[in-house]
Amino acid sequence: MEQASLATKTSSNVIRCRAAVAWTTNAPLSIEEVEVDPPKAGEVRVKIIASGICGTDNHTLEGKMKTPFPVILGHEGAGVVESVGPGVTTVKPGDKVLMFPLPECRECFYCLYPKGNFCEKENILSPTGLMLDGTSRFTCRGKKIYNIMGTSTFTEYTVVHEIAVAKIEAAAPMDTVCIMSCAVPTGFGAVFNTAQVTPGSSCVVFGLGGIGSAIVMACKASGACRIIGVDINEEKFPRARALGVTDCLNPNKLKKPVQEVVKEMTGVGVDFAFEAIGLIETMVAALKSCNRSYGVCVIMGVAPTGSQLSFDPLVLLPGRTLKSSVLGGYKTRDDIPKLVTDYVQKKINIDPLITHRLPFPKINEGFRLLQEGKCIRCVLSMRP
Known part of the structure; x- marks a missing residue:
């Protein structure tokens, strides 16, 4: 060769x-x-x-x-x-x-x-x-x-x-x-650009893999006071907590749908929800985890080709927002090299x-x- x-x-x-x-x-x-x-x-x-x-x-x-x-x-x-x-x-x-x-x-x-x-x-x-x-x-x-x-x-x-x-x-x-x-701008941009997470807010992140973990880091950097991590693999929980997750949930071990548990934990639902798995059921669960008046749900996971997202439109009527973006909304050639510079200069880790x-x-x-x-x-x- x-x-x-x-x-x-x-x-x-x-x-x-x-x-x-x-x-x-x-x-x-x-x-x-x-x-x-x-x-x-x-x-x-x-x-x-x-x-x-x-x-x-x-x-x-x-x-x-x-x-x-x-x-x-x-x-x-x-x-x-x-x-x-x-x-x-x-x-x-x-x-x-x-x-x-x-x-x-x-x-x-x-x-x-x-x-x-x-x-x-x-x-x-x-x-x-x-x-x-x-x-x-x-x-x-x-x-x-x-x-x-x-x-x-x-x-x-x-x-x-x-x-x-x-x-x-x-x-x-x-x-x-x-x-x-991919992973860093997708996760960071979902928080900073698409959702625009605010200080003191509550968040839930469905999926604690690469993109979900980047989302967690960005939520913490944005000043979120509570970050709930959702995953069926509990081996991910220690790493997630180290990155900023305050509460971990395994849907397979809950007696109620995870969105109902999130609502009970927060009183009215979270301010911001993120889906980083790519499953229709977790996308709907993330949306329903949001505060119904002003909650924002951002879908980052990529569902299988041909999937159809279906839910009662009344879920949105009170004021919830459903959003998404690719590469976190960053202009790739213009913006992402700046993130690299921020890393080199130790502004982000x-x-x-x-x-x-x-x-x-x-x-x-x-x-x-x-x-x-x-x-x-x-x-x-x-x-x-």
């Missing part, structure tokens, strides 16, 4: 490298030699240094998300620009970068509007697994391999659009800030979100840790 270190820094060569290929759903990932084509116009080829394993990757592997196979998963990646295609001006070879599952083209209506961040060139709602020109940059065993959300970071090299990559501080530790591609680190070949062990609820975030290192 051609070693990554031998690759030249031009955009004309095909690179052969290792990647974790998902050939089908509900099967272990296979470490394969893949061919990564050079970047075309407006594209960037990146040498991946580190990548986090996100719950959305696992949902895709389980077949819950509409994604074409075979595919290279992964969307929490940090790396170094190896080469750029014609017309790329915002990054150059050698730059440290983050890649984002949500692009920011800076041209469409949504990118130009001050609020919101859901770029028209997104590849999330109707994933094609292909670049914007309708082709793939990955080949394995003579077969076309698809990408996920235009990123694919479970590989030593990937190709992304310039509109989905941003330069970050040279001092940023790649094996930590990689989770700022995301270290507690990473509980496990593994070498890339042990990626299936990382997925097992995620599936068994034994980690918040597991980060894979691409270094030999």
Whole structure:
């Protein structure tokens, strides 16, 4: 196999490298030699240094998300620009970068509007697994391999659009800030941007994984006085309490629906509720956990493709608000590098979100840790 270190820094060569290929759903990932084509116009080829394993990757592997196979998963990646295609001006070879599952083209209506961040060139709602020109940059065993959300970071090299990559501080530790591609902005933004949690408020967080834990940290930073954590895996409770959760609930051990217990604990329901699991029943439970007059519920979990959210509209009538956002509403290229700078300058701390680190070949062990609820975030290192 051609070693990554031998690759030249031009955009004309095909690179052969290792990647974790998902050939089908509900099967272990296979470490394969893949061919990564050079970047075309407006594209960037990146040498991946580190990548986090996100719950959305696992949902895709389980077949819950509409994604074409075979595919290279992964969307929490940090790396170094190896080469750029014609017309790329915002990054150059050698730059440290983050890649984002949500692009920011800076041209469409949504990118130009001050609020919101859901770029028209997104590849999330109707994933094609292909670049914007309708082709793939990955080949394995003579077969076309698809990408996920235009990123694919479970590989030593990937190709992304310039509109989905941003330069970050040279001092940023790649094996930590990689989770700022998804988990951190999704959780922090849900609190700071979407819900706008207020000091002295009460919150409930459904799901205490990577994004739920980031939500907990942000609620605490916002001055919430009570943070209730909900999860069926009680092994997560000690870590959640360390991050700021004041009360832990396991719905499987309650005699009443969890929303009723939350109401009893708070008197009238919480001020803010967050759903970071991706199940219809927990989305409804989170909404009903809110104070009915002014409670705000934010859905961050991604439900299986084709799901239908159903509840009595009278739940909203008194004044509850149901909201959602992708990547926490942050303009990805404009805003997220600032979060990285805040981390480098020690204004924020995301270290507690990473509980496990593994070498890339042990990626299936990382997925097992995620599936068994034994980690918040597991980060894979691409270094030999």
